[in-house]
Amino acid sequence: MKLQLALDDITLNDALSLLKAIEPYIDIVEVGTPFMMEYGMEGVRSIKQSFSTIEVLCDAKIMDAGSYEAQLTFEAGADYVTVLGVTDDLTIEEVVRAARAHAGKVMVDMICVKDLKERSQRLEELNVDAIAVHTGVDQQAAGRTPLDDLKVLSKYVKKTPIAVAGGINQQSIKDYLTYRPDILIVGGGIIHADNPVEAAKNLANQLKGVNSV
Ligand SMILES: O=C(CO)[C@H](O)[C@H](O)COP(=O)(O)O
Numbered sequence: 001m002k003l004q005l006a007l008d009d010i011t012l013n014d015a016l017s018l019l020k021a022i023e024p025y026i027d028i029v030e031v032g033t034p035f036m037m038e039y040g041m042e043g044v045r046s047i048k049q050s051f052s053t054i055e056v057l058c059d060a061k062i063m064d065a066g067s068y069e070a071q072l073t074f075e076a077g078a079d080y081v082t083v084l085g086v087t088d089d090l091t092i093e094e095v096v097r098a099a100r101a102h103a104g105k106v107m108v109d110m111i112c113v114k115d116l117k118e119r120s121q122r123l124e125e126l127n128v129d130a131i132a133v134h135t136g137v138d139q140q141a142a143g144r145t146p147l148d149d150l151k152v153l154s155k156y157v158k159k160t161p162i163a164v165a166g167g168i169n170q171q172s173i174k175d176y177l178t179y180r181p182d183i184l185i186v187g188g189g190i191i192h193a194d195n196p197v198e199a200a201k202n203l204a205n206q207l208k209g210v211n212s213v
Helices: 013-025 031-049 065-075 088-099 116-125 137-141 147-156 173-177 196-211
Strands: 002-009 028-031 055-062 081-084 105-110 129-135 162-165 183-186
Touching: 002 013, 002 162, 002 196, 013 031, 013 196, 028 031, 031 129, 031 147, 055 105, 065 088, 065 162, 081 196, 088 105, 116 129, 116 147, 116 196, 129 147, 129 183, 147 162, 147 173, 173 183, 173 196, 183 196
Parallel strands: 002 028, 002 183, 028 055, 055 081, 081 105, 105 129, 129 162, 162 183
Antiparallel strands: none
């Protein structure tokens, strides 16, 4: 199980300092969508150049122009790019093709996908590298969590690694660990914690506990 840190509402300088302190606890760094809006592909480049041992995911949430947009992220140094599960199969196929050409990986964000079973089965046929259930910030504000979606996905996905995102923190992580997702994504639970370094360490230790069983 891997821990992915989502960098959303944080400056590039603060992100680089934080990463220096928590590098041993993090497996994947996500250049979050708002961070990408602020810094563009320079954000991906800076992080990849500074932390060559950590994988970088660009949360581009691609909806169209799959090949071109994915290529921009991989050429900037991303190891993963995200595409939205609600988009057309043709776009997903283009993103997968671009990933294969750059030795990159594709994570599908299932935000707003209505039929998780049917869509995840199709995505497995399209050979994506990870499928992520995701309760967005606005949905979280309305009281939703990704736990039920994770239960559904873990029941139906056969071979593809599963990820989960949406408001996970040091307290709630236990509920998610039960379902053993391959990638656990945490943004605000680290960045907005009173002590982000301790939060990252604590989350990494909880993952390690499960990984060693
Ligand atoms: O993709 C995102 C928002 O669209 C976030 O990066 C993801 O939800 C993780 O952040 P948090 O743990 O704060 O919910």
